[in-house]
Amino acid sequence: MTPTHLLDTQDWSVADVTALFNTADVMAQVMERTIKKVPALQGFTVGTLFFEPSTRTRLSFERAARAQSADVVSFAAGSSSLSKGESLKDTLRTVDAMQADLYVVRHAVSGVPHQLARWTDARIVNAGDGRRAHPTQALLDAYTFQKNFSGFDGFAGKKLAIVGDVLHSRVARSNAELWTKLGAQVTLCGPRTLLPPELEQPNVTLTTNIREAAEGAHAVMALRLQGERMQAGLLPSLAEYRVRFGVTEQVMAHAHPDALVMHPGPINRDVEISGALADSEGSVIEAQVANGVSVRMAVLYMLLVGRK
Amino acid sequence: MTPTHLLDTQDWSVADVTALFNTADVMAQVMERTIKKVPALQGFTVGTLFFEPSTRTRLSFERAARAQSADVVSFAAGSSSLSKGESLKDTLRTVDAMQADLYVVRHAVSGVPHQLARWTDARIVNAGDGRRAHPTQALLDAYTFQKNFSGFDGFAGKKLAIVGDVLHSRVARSNAELWTKLGAQVTLCGPRTLLPPELEQPNVTLTTNIREAAEGAHAVMALRLQGERMQAGLLPSLAEYRVRFGVTEQVMAHAHPDALVMHPGPINRDVEISGALADSEGSVIEAQVANGVSVRMAVLYMLLVGRK
Amino acid sequence: MTPTHLLDTQDWSVADVTALFNTADVMAQVMERTIKKVPALQGFTVGTLFFEPSTRTRLSFERAARAQSADVVSFAAGSSSLSKGESLKDTLRTVDAMQADLYVVRHAVSGVPHQLARWTDARIVNAGDGRRAHPTQALLDAYTFQKNFSGFDGFAGKKLAIVGDVLHSRVARSNAELWTKLGAQVTLCGPRTLLPPELEQPNVTLTTNIREAAEGAHAVMALRLQGERMQAGLLPSLAEYRVRFGVTEQVMAHAHPDALVMHPGPINRDVEISGALADSEGSVIEAQVANGVSVRMAVLYMLLVGRK
Numbered sequence: 001m002t003p004t005h006l007l008d009t010q011d012w013s014v015a016d017v018t019a020l021f022n023t024a025d026v027m028a029q030v031m032e033r034t035i036k037k038v039p040a041l042q043g044f045t046v047g048t049l050f051f052e053p054s055t056r057t058r059l060s061f062e063r064a065a066r067a068q069s070a071d072v073v074s075f076a077a078g079s080s081s082l083s084k085g086e087s088l089k090d091t092l093r094t095v096d097a098m099q100a101d102l103y104v105v106r107h108a109v110s111g112v113p114h115q116l117a118r119w120t121d122a123r124i125v126n127a128g129d130g131r132r133a134h135p136t137q138a139l140l141d142a143y144t145f146q147k148n149f150s151g152f153d154g155f156a157g158k159k160l161a162i163v164g165d166v167l168h169s170r171v172a173r174s175n176a177e178l179w180t181k182l183g184a185q186v187t188l189c190g191p192r193t194l195l196p197p198e199l200e201q202p203n204v205t206l207t208t209n210i211r212e213a214a215e216g217a218h219a220v221m222a223l224r225l226q227g228e229r230m231q232a233g234l235l236p237s238l239a240e241y242r243v244r245f246g247v248t249e250q251v252m253a254h255a256h257p258d259a260l261v262m263h264p265g266p267i268n269r270d271v272e273i274s275g276a277l278a279d280s281e282g283s284v285i286e287a288q289v290a291n292g293v294s295v296r297m298a299v300l301y302m303l304l305v306g307r308k
Numbered sequence: 309m310t311p312t313h314l315l316d317t318q319d320w321s322v323a324d325v326t327a328l329f330n331t332a333d334v335m336a337q338v339m340e341r342t343i344k345k346v347p348a349l350q351g352f353t354v355g356t357l358f359f360e361p362s363t364r365t366r367l368s369f370e371r372a373a374r375a376q377s378a379d380v381v382s383f384a385a386g387s388s389s390l391s392k393g394e395s396l397k398d399t400l401r402t403v404d405a406m407q408a409d410l411y412v413v414r415h416a417v418s419g420v421p422h423q424l425a426r427w428t429d430a431r432i433v434n435a436g437d438g439r440r441a442h443p444t445q446a447l448l449d450a451y452t453f454q455k456n457f458s459g460f461d462g463f464a465g466k467k468l469a470i471v472g473d474v475l476h477s478r479v480a481r482s483n484a485e486l487w488t489k490l491g492a493q494v495t496l497c498g499p500r501t502l503l504p505p506e507l508e509q510p511n512v513t514l515t516t517n518i519r520e521a522a523e524g525a526h527a528v529m530a531l532r533l534q535g536e537r538m539q540a541g542l543l544p545s546l547a548e549y550r551v552r553f554g555v556t557e558q559v560m561a562h563a564h565p566d567a568l569v570m571h572p573g574p575i576n577r578d579v580e581i582s583g584a585l586a587d588s589e590g591s592v593i594e595a596q597v598a599n600g601v602s603v604r605m606a607v608l609y610m611l612l613v614g615r616k
Numbered sequence: 617m618t619p620t621h622l623l624d625t626q627d628w629s630v631a632d633v634t635a636l637f638n639t640a641d642v643m644a645q646v647m648e649r650t651i652k653k654v655p656a657l658q659g660f661t662v663g664t665l666f667f668e669p670s671t672r673t674r675l676s677f678e679r680a681a682r683a684q685s686a687d688v689v690s691f692a693a694g695s696s697s698l699s700k701g702e703s704l705k706d707t708l709r710t711v712d713a714m715q716a717d718l719y720v721v722r723h724a725v726s727g728v729p730h731q732l733a734r735w736t737d738a739r740i741v742n743a744g745d746g747r748r749a750h751p752t753q754a755l756l757d758a759y760t761f762q763k764n765f766s767g768f769d770g771f772a773g774k775k776l777a778i779v780g781d782v783l784h785s786r787v788a789r790s791n792a793e794l795w796t797k798l799g800a801q802v803t804l805c806g807p808r809t810l811l812p813p814e815l816e817q818p819n820v821t822l823t824t825n826i827r828e829a830a831e832g833a834h835a836v837m838a839l840r841l842q843g844e845r846m847q848a849g850l851l852p853s854l855a856e857y858r859v860r861f862g863v864t865e866q867v868m869a870h871a872h873p874d875a876l877v878m879h880p881g882p883i884n885r886d887v888e889i890s891g892a893l894a895d896s897e898g899s900v901i902e903a904q905v906a907n908g909v910s911v912r913m914a915v916l917y918m919l920l921v922g923r924k
Contacts, residue, residue, distance in 0.1 A: 031715070033659070034659070035658055035659030036659045036660070036661070037658060037659035037687075042343055042345060043341070043342070043343030043344045043345035044344070045344070045371060045374070055691065055710055055711070055713075056710045056713045057713070059689055059691070059710075059711065059713045059714035060713040060714065062689055062714065063661060063687075063689065063713075063714045063715055066661070066687040066689075067659075067687075071345075071371075071374040071375075073367060073370055073371065073374075075363065075367070090574045093573060093574040094363055094364045094367075094573075094574055095363070095364075095367065096597060097363075097364045097365070097367045097368040097371075097597055097600060097601075098367035098368065098370065098371045099339070099371055099597075099598065099601055265709060265710075266706045266709040266710055267709075289712060289713055289715070290715065292713060293713075293715055350651055350653060351649070351650070351651030351652045351653035351683075352652070353652070353679060353682070379653075379679075379682040379683075381675055381678055381679065381682075383671065383675070398882045401881060401882040401883075402671055402672045402675075402881075402882055403671070403672075403675065404905060405671075405672045405673070405675045405676040405679075405905055405908060405909075406675035406676065406678065406679045407647070407679055407905070407906065407909055
């Protein structure tokens with residue numbers, strides 16, 4: 001039984017994730033065809049509720065829905081009259097006029113997708129809530145690793161290093177949760193002020209030393225540096241950040257020879273990642289974007305129609 | 309012959325409305341299926357022109373169009389460069405680049421949909437103009453009553469009570485017009501300052517006494533309280549309003565035992581309507597939302613393709 | 617071989633344009649049917665990237681895409697978080713999450729569509745860049761002339777007069793380029809300050825005398841007067857402009873007896889063009905709007921699927 005929602009990956013068993021990745025394989029084949037469209041979700045309506053703007057993620061979900069012939073209704077909360085002091089529940093009631101079968105929700109406050117799931121009969125997919133979770137990003141990252149790591153033989157014994165502003169990153173949290181569930185080890189690396197000690201858990205280690213993080217890693221993921229963090233004084237100077245936490249060829253020399261370079265995108269070239277490295281053979285950054293559509297197609301399919 | 313437009317319900321005969329409700333029955337069945345989509349309007353383009361924001365109504369129309377495989381082009385006048393002093397006629401000319409077959413129009417000024425109907429060959433559906441009319445809301449309210457009133461045997465002899473800020477309400481005006489045309493009696497109830505005497509007509513009575521309004525009513529409809537009216541001093545204090553015009557279990561005790569509780573939504577819980585009453589068995593507020601899609605599907609179908 | 621992009625008409629041979637017009641004929645027939653939709657582009661995704669607002673052009677492209685069953689994803693750069701100082705390349709990377717097959721691009725800066733074409737594998741259609749080019753407008757104008765000029769026997773020997781603010785007009789530039797390529801002669805007419813001498817070329821003449829421009833012309837095109845230019849002191853007073861550069865019945869008396877009256881729309885009635893003339897038999901202004909959809913359908917079809 002597929003879970004009812006995708007709020008985070010905690011409710012999803014390894015078998016669920018495996019089934020999802022198998023479905024994503026089928027979807028990836030569809031996206032290779034000349035006619036990149038299947039009628040799988042014809043007659044279903046997917047509503048996107050973005051209370052926090054995210055063009056990139058929204059467009060990926062919209063494409064995933066339309067490629068399966070679902071109807072898409074987009075609701076950008078910020079631009080609506082609803083934003084003026086209306087309660088979340090009122091907003092949901094208003095939006096429910098579209099009678100969607102599934103809502104894709106992004107909100108700056110952690111837990112909002114869970115709350116909405118209690119109030120509606122529709123399926124909910126969390127497209128990012130506060131610093132807490134961004135499950136489809138973690139799923140597409142793990143899927144990309146599985147497809148691209150040379151001679152992939154399972155997540156057991158693999159090591160993922162995530163480098164950057166871990167404190168504010170739902171991408172880091174969701175990846176740590178998912179990869180350890182799948183059997184991998186995760187190292188989180190960043191400036192000490194941006195490395196919350198409570199993230200240390202079985203199979204999750206913290207370090208401020210990027211070489212230690214990269215040591216033997218099968219994948220190294222650089223997080224996007226948000227300029228506003230630096231202005232807030234939470235980060236060292238740009239030059240210092242680049243030297244200490246930039247993912248470069250020198251850093252990758254410590255990693256596994258076949259290690260993949262990942263980034264949730266879009267990159268700040270030569271800031272958190274070296275431009276040459278981003279364009280190198282080991283980089284799967286473009287594959288992550290393409291896999292984003294396939295994995296989200298699989299999520300929508302599994303929640304609306306069930307397992308194949 | 310179906311009328312060319314739906315500007316208000318004055319041009320629609322009882323036979324037209326009956327045909328519409330029969331079509332809405334078919335549409336409601338479509339929306340019960342797993343695949344909630346029919347090709348009835350394939351190749352038609354529905355344009356939504358909202359000069360005044362209304363997420364709820366717009367989403368309902370969009371869903372109604374897409375469920376019949378029409379293409380939808382949405383044009384929010386407020387957010388466009390067109391809003392800067394361009395004439396209504398210029399705006400229509402610009403929008404006509406989409407070559408839509410039907411426009412759904414909402415505007416803060418009464419009569420705008422009628423004016424647009426004179427300027428274009430496309431069909432026009434009024435989605436609310438000023439305080440004047442909101443015909444699809446009245447149609448979905450009457451349809452919901454017909455479907456949900458126990459042992460419904462026609463509108464003749466039925467009584468609808470509408471309670472709240474009648475002065476500013478196009479919902480009240482359109483319902484009064486439609487229900488009396490169908491043979492029912494309508495009582496409009498609210499504070500004296502918000503109860504325009506000219507609305508008194510054959511089969512439409514006015515009262516400031518909510519018990520009198522509810523007396524023997526087969527349906528009681530609470531209007532949404534607009535906070536901005538209260539700030540403008542047009543309404544008594546919130547506490548006083550609640551006591552005098554809130555629709556509660558005590559008020560409903562005066563109504564017909566099978567009376568339905570209605571609200572155009574979204575509700576201000578425990579302000580114009582008691583929360584418990586809104587959630588009670590007699591409440592058809594959720595049915596109104598769902599019927600909104602079916603009735604609007606029927607409107608689009610009848611105007612574009614004709615009577616079944 | 618159809619060119620890969622439509623950045624301007626320079627790369628398009630006369631044979632390409634002829635093939636495009638033949639395809640547009642087929643599309644125009646589709647738009648005459650009851651069901652105005654063909655599956656030609658099913659499974660393709662068209663993204664509209666409007667960095668400069670243009671409701672009219674965007675709606676025309678969207679309709680052209682949807683009428684061929686393509687999916688449409690619209691991205692209005694101005695309203696997005698991307699507008700805040702993000703580089704053009706970053707924006708493209710973000711938008712690429714939708715994995716579109718073709719992007720329709722409008723930008724206030726000349727050359728942006730060309731730059732995007734270098735960065736993406738998708739097809740690019742220029743929907744207007746700076747003052748430089750607006751190729752689909754020129755194509756639909758020439759197509760409209762070909763379809764509507766009485767006894768049309770080719771562009772050779774024909775004369776097009778374009779009147780107005782030539783300096784700021786990409787419509788004027790693109791039409792001059794295309795019509796001369798097709799064999800016609802073009803006269804550009806306007807106040808001296810708005811008539812850049814470098815536009816004079818073989819088969820393109822400049823004049824400040826509207827009677828001279830109209831003399832023997834087979835088509836006279838009035839450009840839309842932008843109010844902001846007048847405020848900037850670039851134009852004489854409105855009254856003077858109207859007398860010297862307004863396209864009127866008196867002006868048309870100098871033209872060929874079958875001459876067509878054209879305007880990219882929407883018109884300022886009785887400013888740059890006489891209202892009576894705009895409504896007259898020789899006016900093809902409404903045909904230009906309808907042909908805009910057919911020609912853009914043909915552009916999308918040729919770039920995505922190839923020549924018929």
